[in-house]
Amino acid sequence: MELGLNQGDWKKLIEDEAKLRGYSKRTISSYIFHVGKFIGSECVPRQYLLNLINLGKSDETVRSVCFAIKFYLNIIKRDSSGIDGILKDLPNVKREKKLPVVLAKEDIEKMIVSTRNLNHRLIIQIGYAAGLRASEIINIKWENIDFKRNVIHIKAAKGKKDRIVMLSPKVKKGLKSLGLWDGYVFNTIRGEKYSLRTIEKIVENAAKKAGIKKKVTPHTLRHSFATHLLENGIDIRYIRDLLGHSDIKTTLIYTQVSNKNLSKIKSPID
Numbered sequence: 221m222e223l224g225l226n227q228g229d230w231k232k233l234i235e236d237e238a239k240l241r242g243y244s245k246r247t248i249s250s251y252i253f254h255v256g257k258f259i260g261s262e263c264v265p266r267q268y269l270l271n272l273i274n275l276g277k278s279d280e281t282v283r284s285v286c287f288a289i290k291f292y293l294n295i296i297k298r299d300s301s302g303i304d305g306i307l308k309d310l311p312n313v314k315r316e317k318k319l320p321v322v323l324a325k326e327d328i329e330k331m332i333v334s335t336r337n338l339n340h341r342l343i344i345q346i347g348y349a350a351g352l353r354a355s356e357i358i359n360i361k362w363e364n365i366d367f368k369r370n371v372i373h374i375k376a377a378k379g380k381k382d383r384i385v386m387l388s389p390k391v392k393k394g395l396k397s398l399g400l401w402d403g404y405v406f407n408t409i410r411g412e413k414y415s416l417r418t419i420e421k422i423v424e425n426a427a428k429k430a431g432i433k434k435k436v437t438p439h440t441l442r443h444s445f446a447t448h449l450l451e452n453g454i455d456i457r458y459i460r461d462l463l464g465h466s467d468i469k470t471t472l473i474y475t476q477v478s479n480k481n482l483s484k485i486k487s488p489i490d
């Protein structure tokens with residue numbers, strides 16, 4: 221596909237523009253990966269997306285690729301003619317409307333008990349107890365924890381937003397037993413902070429040991445945190461703030477998986 225641009229410049233163009241817009245390193249890497257695949261295919265955008273759909277790629281993958289291509293085309297359209305027409309011709313791929321996976325409190329307790337490594341156990345506990353994203357867990361520093369006020373200051377999270385979350389007494393006790401008070405809270409044996417993939421494996425292994433058949437990820441703990449708060453009668457607006465959501469509509473998804481009202485309805489079979 222000829223777009224009138226020196227193809228050797230595309231990576232730097234994406235990286236520079238994304239940095240100016242404050243995008244995360246993960247988003248930048250994703251855009252570069254997808255755009256590289258797109259450029260290498262020599263397909264027009266619509267055909268490239270159709271090829272992905274025909275290969276059985278998920279709606280979420282196709283959406284991500286579409287966003288990356290649109291981002292790239294918007295950058296180069298000032299240097300290439302006809303890009304506006306190509307952009308208008310690209311559809312907005314609908315997001316899959318899947319409900320979040322939620323675990324019972326008993327299952328989460330099994331995951332915690334079955335995890336022997338103290339660091340790993342605390343990662344599972346803090347992910348559930350405070351509703352944290354995996355990226356937030358690995359970036360917690362000791363200076364972000366206020367043991368006197370029992371809060372954790374989550375800094376520069378998704379959307380570069382700070383927020384305050386609760387420090388559970390159980391988590392507090394576990395953290396104090398680590399005996400380390402400088403730098404990142406969770407470190408590998410080599411003194412490096414954990415990677416996202418490592419956090420994912422810790423949670424996956426704990427779920428397997430606990431005999432849980434569902435697909436469990438770090439985000440499952442976050443979903444469970446929000447759902448259980450809702451079932452305990454906590455106002456949805458407080459839950460939104462604890463999760464760091466910008467829009468209440470994002471938080472409202474948990475009303476669809478909560479059994480708070482469903483448990484009050486008696487099935488006709490009973």
